[in-house]
Amino acid sequence: xxxxxxxxxxxxxxxxxxxxxxxxxxxxxxxxxxxxxxxxxxxxxxxxxxxxxxxxxxxxxxxxxxxxxxxxxxxxxxxxxxxxxxxxxxxxxxxxxxxxxxxxxxxxxxxxxxxxxxxxxxxxxxxxxxxxxxxxxxxxxxxxxxxxxxxxxxxxxxxxxxxxxxxxxxxxxxxxxxxxxxxxxxxxxxxxxxxxxxxxxxxxxxxxxxxxxxxxxxxxxxxxxxxxxxxxxxxxxxxxxxxxxxxxxxxxxxxxxxxxxxxxxxxxxxxxxxxxxxxxxxxxxxxxxxxxxxxxxxxxxxxxxxxxxxxxxxxxxxxxxxxxxxxxxxxxxxxxxxxxxxxxxxxxxxxxxxxxxxxxxxxxxxxxxxxxxxxxxxxxxxxxxxxxxxxxxxxxx
Amino acid sequence: xxxxxxxxxxxxxxxxxxxxxxxxxxxxxxxxxxxxxxxxxxxxxxxxxxxxxxxxxxxxxxxxxxxxxxxxxxxxxxxxxxxxxxxxxxxxxxxxxxxxxxxxxxxxxxxxxxxxxxxxxxxxxxxxxxxxxxxxxxxxxxxxxxxxxxxxxxxxxxxxxxxxxxxxxxxxxxxxxxxxxxxxxxxxxxxxxxxxxxxxxxxxxxxxxxxxxxxxxxxxxxxxxxxxxxxxxxxxxxxxxxxxxxxxxxxxxxxxxxxxxxxxxxxxxxxxxxxxxxxxxxxxxxxxxxxxxxxxxxxxxxxxxxxxxxxxxxxxxxxxxxxxxxxxxxxxxxxxxxxxxxxxxxxxxxxxxxxxxxxxxxxxxxxxxxxxxxxxxx
Ligand SMILES: Cc1cc2nc3c(=O)[nH]c(=O)nc-3n(C[C@H](O)[C@H](O)[C@H](O)COP(=O)(O)OP(=O)(O)OC[C@H]3O[C@@H](n4cnc5c(N)ncnc54)[C@H](O)[C@@H]3O)c2cc1C
Numbered sequence: 001x002x003x004x005x006x007x008x009x010x011x012x013x014x015x016x017x018x019x020x021x022x023x024x025x026x027x028x029x030x031x032x033x034x035x036x037x038x039x040x041x042x043x044x045x046x047x048x049x050x051x052x053x054x055x056x057x058x059x060x061x062x063x064x065x066x067x068x069x070x071x072x073x074x075x076x077x078x079x080x081x082x083x084x085x086x087x088x089x090x091x092x093x094x095x096x097x098x099x100x101x102x103x104x105x106x107x108x109x110x111x112x113x114x115x116x117x118x119x120x121x122x123x124x125x126x127x128x129x130x131x132x133x134x135x136x137x138x139x140x141x142x143x144x145x146x147x148x149x150x151x152x153x154x155x156x157x158x159x160x161x162x163x164x165x166x167x168x169x170x171x172x173x174x175x176x177x178x179x180x181x182x183x184x185x186x187x188x189x190x191x192x193x194x195x196x197x198x199x200x201x202x203x204x205x206x207x208x209x210x211x212x213x214x215x216x217x218x219x220x221x222x223x224x225x226x227x228x229x230x231x232x233x234x235x236x237x238x239x240x241x242x243x244x245x246x247x248x249x250x251x252x253x254x255x256x257x258x259x260x261x262x263x264x265x266x267x268x269x270x271x272x273x274x275x276x277x278x279x280x281x282x283x284x285x286x287x288x289x290x291x292x293x294x295x296x297x298x299x300x301x302x303x304x305x306x307x308x309x310x311x312x313x314x315x316x317x318x319x320x321x322x323x324x325x326x327x328x329x330x331x332x333x334x335x336x337x338x339x340x341x342x343x344x345x346x347x348x349x350x351x352x353x354x355x356x357x358x359x360x361x362x363x364x365x366x367x368x369x370x371x372x373x374x375x376x377x378x379x380x381x382x383x384x385x386x387x388x389x390x391x392x393x394x395x396x397x
Numbered sequence: 398x399x400x401x402x403x404x405x406x407x408x409x410x411x412x413x414x415x416x417x418x419x420x421x422x423x424x425x426x427x428x429x430x431x432x433x434x435x436x437x438x439x440x441x442x443x444x445x446x447x448x449x450x451x452x453x454x455x456x457x458x459x460x461x462x463x464x465x466x467x468x469x470x471x472x473x474x475x476x477x478x479x480x481x482x483x484x485x486x487x488x489x490x491x492x493x494x495x496x497x498x499x500x501x502x503x504x505x506x507x508x509x510x511x512x513x514x515x516x517x518x519x520x521x522x523x524x525x526x527x528x529x530x531x532x533x534x535x536x537x538x539x540x541x542x543x544x545x546x547x548x549x550x551x552x553x554x555x556x557x558x559x560x561x562x563x564x565x566x567x568x569x570x571x572x573x574x575x576x577x578x579x580x581x582x583x584x585x586x587x588x589x590x591x592x593x594x595x596x597x598x599x600x601x602x603x604x605x606x607x608x609x610x611x612x613x614x615x616x617x618x619x620x621x622x623x624x625x626x627x628x629x630x631x632x633x634x635x636x637x638x639x640x641x642x643x644x645x646x647x648x649x650x651x652x653x654x655x656x657x658x659x660x661x662x663x664x665x666x667x668x669x670x671x672x673x674x675x676x677x678x679x680x681x682x683x684x685x686x687x688x689x690x691x692x693x694x695x696x697x698x699x700x701x702x703x704x705x706x707x708x709x710x711x712x713x714x715x716x717x718x719x720x721x722x723x724x725x726x727x728x729x730x731x732x733x734x735x736x737x738x739x740x741x742x743x744x745x746x747x748x749x750x751x752x753x754x755x756x757x758x759x760x761x762x763x764x765x766x767x768x769x770x771x772x773x774x775x
Contacts, residue, residue: 096501140665163736207739208731208746236398272527285763345525345553345598345757347751352597354606363599367746370731371739378735380675 020045036127053092068119071129098249131161131175148177157222167215190236209367248325250335269342329372337365399695403490412475425480429601448516460513467698470643478645484518487556491637492519498622499629520560522551529760539565547612557605558595579626600754636713637640639697642719649726690722710772717765720756727752
């Protein structure tokens with residue numbers, strides 16, 4: 001315990017000395033520190049903050065030091081998180097590499113691969129994207145068809161991915177490919193390759209919110225060195241599933257990022273709907289639904305905390321973790337709907353005169369939130385898994 | 398489906414055919430992408446006039462067909478299916494209703510005949526803030542010489558930018574919040590002192606914010622009696638709500654049909670996704686809601702046609718129910734399409750955006766639940 005306090009003090013003074021003061025304003029979307037070769041830093045302090053944190057391995061606090069990580073225990077990482085929150089620090093690095101790929105590399109990759117890929121992830125040098133979904137393989141991910149052939153000294157990949165988030169911004173892709181067409185799950189392999197390899201093409205797709213964060217990604221005779229296969233050939237499905245666990249865990253832990261520009265939902269409602277003489281929201285019906293939402297949000301936060309406590313107490317992963325992604329998606333979507341409803345027609349602007357940037361931001365965030373129950377596996381699939389694996393309710397045979 | 402007369406059936410079938418041929422969703426998408434500020438296609442609007450849709454509730458004496466609100470609702474349901482953007486609701490239902498309810502013979506003769514002929518666009522300007530609240534009208538009208546002078550603002554006026562004629566709710570006495578002291582005025586779109594700012598909204602329709610700076614109108618511009626605007630306004634709004642609910646029913650029904658089709662055609666795990674019971678029950682529930690909504694919408698329109706005393710409560714019921722059903726249908730449309738439902742290239746987003754705007758206009762479900770309770774006396 002004393003050690004932990006010493007760590008806290010050390011972290012606190014280091015953060016105070018090293019957090020760039022210019023980052024004390026709320027982060028805008030174009031300031032998100034995704035790293036990578038294509039990154040452009042509006043404010044050089046964003047890069048400075050990333051580099052400073054990376055130099056301590058704190059962009060991946062619990063990864064082993066030998067791979068560039070911080071080597072912290074779970075307890076220490078928690079303290080670091082608290083200290084970062086205390087100074088309202090922006091994230092130093094946002095990264096599919098840290099959230100999804102790194103953890104499975106630690107578990108499944110060989111030593112050479114760990115040494116090659118992990119440090120670059122920690123330093124934000126390489127930005128990764130996720131090549132899972134295909135036009136015909138979404139919920140039924142294992143139905144994927146992207147073909148990967150053994151050509152002796154290399155693999156040859158042909159096929160198409162879709163909904164590949166940030167494929168046009170990413171440097172490398174972790175990709176599920178079919179290496180055996182005679183089996184479904186046992187014919188899938190997990191490969192890594194550079195997005196600048198000849199034959200790779202990413203075409204942005206526009207979302208209903210107006211932005212284009214994801215792409216259709218095409219592979220035509222893409223040559224991949226054999227050393228870039230992770231795990232054994234045809235054993236990629238286990239890695240794929242494990243990575244999905246990390247993805248969902250991460251999505252849930254961070255919520256879906258509906259920030260509301262720092263305003264709580266009830267403040268937004270008071271501003272646009274007004275209050276009665278007793279200070280209650282003037283629209284009593286909306287007030288009751290807002291209260292119900294706040295209670296759900298509290299119940300969710302308490303559940304996340306309980307799961308974490310049980311994990312730290314060595315009781316293993318609570319079955320409650322299985323509902324977290326579903327609940328987080330629903331919560332964020334409910335919040336967005338309530339915000340837009342509270343703002344009224346002022347919350348349905350698209351651009352131009354008559355709407356503040358914050359109002360338009362809320363409209364776009366509401367539209368974007370519709371994807372929360374689809375990305376990272378749909379809510380229906382999530383509930384199917386809970387019903388089958390947790391509750392033992394099997395399909396009738 | 399209500400039992401329709403022969404005329405009503407013909408009207409609905411004609412609307413259905415025209416919408417398919419001339420105004421599919423693709424036409425709305427094109428309009429949106431063109432970034433045209435008017436928010437509707439003048440050529441299609443002209444065709445609506447030629448087909449007589451602008452005169453469906455207008456008496457024959459003023460050049461209309463007098464087919465009634467249920468008739469016009471049938472047309473709006475069809476145009477709602479394909480998100481047809483037009484001033485039909487605003488002109489031929491809402492403004493026409495205000496004139497029918499409160500207009501003098503001279504006003505009716507002047508304006509209803511032009512509406513029936515499809516010669517003008519008309520609008521109702523009530524709300525001043527982002528939430529529907531007619532009694533909170535603050536825009537003032539002060540007696541001046543032989544007429545009135547208007548000062549203040551109106552927000553999110555549907556078709557406010559294009560309107561040749563605007564029915565404006567103004568306060569001539571009392572305080573914002575009082576139903577008493579409101580007066581309705583007929584103001585021309587090109588009146589001196591009137592500034593219109595077109596808005597770019599998520600649903601890509603034609604809304605405008607209006608600013609009135611010393612806009613003067615003659616005494617003959619008063620609709621009904623000075624200070625007697627509230628009952629006319631409420632009745633007008635109820636008709637507008639019922640008409641909008643009919644449009645929303647069509648929008649929800651189409652969102653459902655497209656989704657149902659996808660459930661039958663999209664395969665995952667080697668079978669149509671519609672074979673999964675988790676989705677089957679949700680589709681069946683949505684169907685249930687659509688049927689309940691249809692009953693409410695038709696009952697409200699029929700009550701207006703019959704002059705029933707419960708038309709107001711039924712209008713609130715229809716608007717609230719249509720809002721909730723469209724809310725659900727538009728959300729399910731995105732969700733059941735998976736990733737493709739999140740793309741701009743798919744129509745689901747268009748339905749979702751239109752849904753929320755239509756839900757909010759003339760009062761959302763929470764507004765109408767409250768009003769319903771008040772009308773029922775609790
Ligand atoms: C914003 C966003 C970002 C994304 N980013 C990425 C990415 O970076 N990389 C990547 O690989 N993918 C990404 N995806 C894709 C995502 O993982 C898929 O969209 C998702 O898995 C669903 O697949 P699908 O779109 O093919 O829908 P489908 O699987 O066709 O589903 C359609 C509907 O059927 C339902 N359904 C399917 N099967 C069942 C069943 N058995 N029981 C009940 N209901 C069922 C679904 O829940 C859904 O409602 C992203 C998606 C979104 C929206």
